[in-house]
Each structure stands twice: as C-alpha cells, then as structure tokens.
Amino acid sequence: MTDKFIFRFVAGVTIFVITVVILLNRHLIPGPATPPTFTPYLPLLNAFLNGTCSVLLLTSLYFIKNGNITVHKRLNILTFCLSSLFLVSYILFHYLMRNDTMYGDIDGDGLLSKSELTDVGSLRKIYLWILVPHIVLAAGVLPLILLSFYRGLQMQVEKHKKLVRWAFPIWLFVTISGVVVYLMIKPYYHF
Numbered sequence: 001m002t003d004k005f006i007f008r009f010v011a012g013v014t015i016f017v018i019t020v021v022i023l024l025n026r027h028l029i030p031g032p033a034t035p036p037t038f039t040p041y042l043p044l045l046n047a048f049l050n051g052t053c054s055v056l057l058l059t060s061l062y063f064i065k066n067g068n069i070t071v072h073k074r075l076n077i078l079t080f081c082l083s084s085l086f087l088v089s090y091i092l093f094h095y096l097m098r099n100d101t102m103y104g105d106i107d108g109d110g111l112l113s114k115s116e117l118t119d120v121g122s123l124r125k126i127y128l129w130i131l132v133p134h135i136v137l138a139a140g141v142l143p144l145i146l147l148s149f150y151r152g153l154q155m156q157v158e159k160h161k162k163l164v165r166w167a168f169p170i171w172l173f174v175t176i177s178g179v180v181v182y183l184m185i186k187p188y189y190h191f
Contacts, residue, residue, distance in 0.1 A: 010146045017087065018139050024094040035096040040191035042093035043182055049086040050178035053079050057172050073152065080149050083175075101188050103127045108190030127184045134177040141170040 023029050060075035104112050104120035117124070148163035 006147070006150055010143045010150075013146060014139075014143045017142060020091060021094070021139075024091065027098065029095065031095045031098055033098075035098075039093065039096045040189070042089050042096075043186070043189065046086055046089050046093070047179050047182035049082050049089065050175045050182075053082050053086070054172060054175040054179070056082070057168065057175065061168065076149065076152060080145070083145070083171075099190075101185055101190070103131075103185055103188055105188050105190075108188075123184075127181070130177050130184070131181050134174060134181055137170050138174045138178075141167060141174055145171055 020029075056075050056079040060072050060079065063075065064072040099110060102110065102112055104116050104124050106116050106119065107113075144163055144167035148160055148167045151160035151163060
C-alpha cells in the first residue's frame with residue numbers, strides 16, 4: 001500500500017467518524033422511540049473502556065522504554081481494538097438516546113434553571129473546561145492514532161516515533177478525560 005492510499009484511507013475514516021458523531025449529536029439520524037434496556041449501561045462501558053485504554057497506553061510506554069517491542073506491539077493492538085469498541089459503543093449510545101444530558105440538570109427536564117445553575121456553581125465551568133478539549137482532541141487524535149498504528153505495524157519505526165510524540169499524550173489525555181467526564185456527568189443521567 002502506498003502512503004497516498006494510507007493517507008486517503010485515514011482521511012476518509014476520520015471524516016466519516018466525525019460526520020456520524022456530529023449527525024448523532026444534532027439528532028439528525030433518528031434513533032428508536034424507545035431505547036433498548038441495555039442503553040443506560042453504555043456510558044459506564046465507555047468509561048471502563050477509556051480507563052482500560054489509559055492503563056494499557058501507560059503499560060505500553062513502559063514496555064517500549066524497556067525495549068520489549070513484542071509486548072509493546074501487542075498492548076497497542078489491544079488498546080486499538082478496545083478504543084474501536086469504545087467508538088462503536090459511543091456511536092451506538094448516541095444513536096439510541098434521544099435526549100441529551102446536561103451537566104447540572106438535576107430534574108432531567110433538559111433545561112438548566114437558575115436554581116440548578118446556582119446549585120452546580122463553578123463545577124459546570126470545570127466540566128466544560130474538561131469536556132471541550134476532550135471532544136476537540138478526540139476528533140483530532142483519530143488520524144494520528146490510525147497513522148501511528150499503521151506505521152508501527154509496518155515497523156516503520158522512525159515515522160512511528162514522530163507520530164507517537166503527538167498521538168500518545170493526546171490519546172492518553174482523551175482516555176483519562178473521558179473517564180473524568182463520565183464521572184462528572186453521571187449524576188445527571190435520567191434514564
């Protein structure tokens with residue numbers, strides 16, 4: 001496969017995923033009128049997958065720093081698979097859920113009243129300060145992950161290293177902040 005093909009493939013996958021997520025978040029793709037009973041468990045699954053990926057990324061770093069390429073590669077394949085599963089679960093959740101969850105919406109009516117905003121205080125701003133970079137970087141890191149994963153599998157070590165300098169810290173931030181976002185928004189889920 002040529003580099004040109006790989007770049008086009010990565011660009012196509014990235015554009016597709018981002019487009020689907022935007023369409024789902026804007027509710028332009030209608031989901032079922034009644035979500036299946038497993039739907040409320042998907043955010044917990046997503047947090048678990050993100051947390052597991054955080055641990056695997058750090059473990060993978062440890063093994064490559066100690067020269068164990070085989071374990072490093074296996075851990076990254078596992079992390080990539082779990083992150084892909086996360087993406088499918090995330091998309092499925094947003095397809096199945098018709099109502100958005102708002103941080104601070106205590107009564108679950110989809111609106112933030114003055115009293116709810118007062119009750120939640122500055123925690124809402126902290127939540128948004130974590131959520132916004134999480135979303136932006138999650139979209140931006142996807143092509144870096146795909147390219148670094150490909151370069152690593154092909155044993156193109158120098159190209160892999162150059163990509164991973166950016167991909168690793170961003171991916172790690174996204175996985176850790178995903179868990180934090182879940183823990184912060186969890187009290188406001190009204191399933």
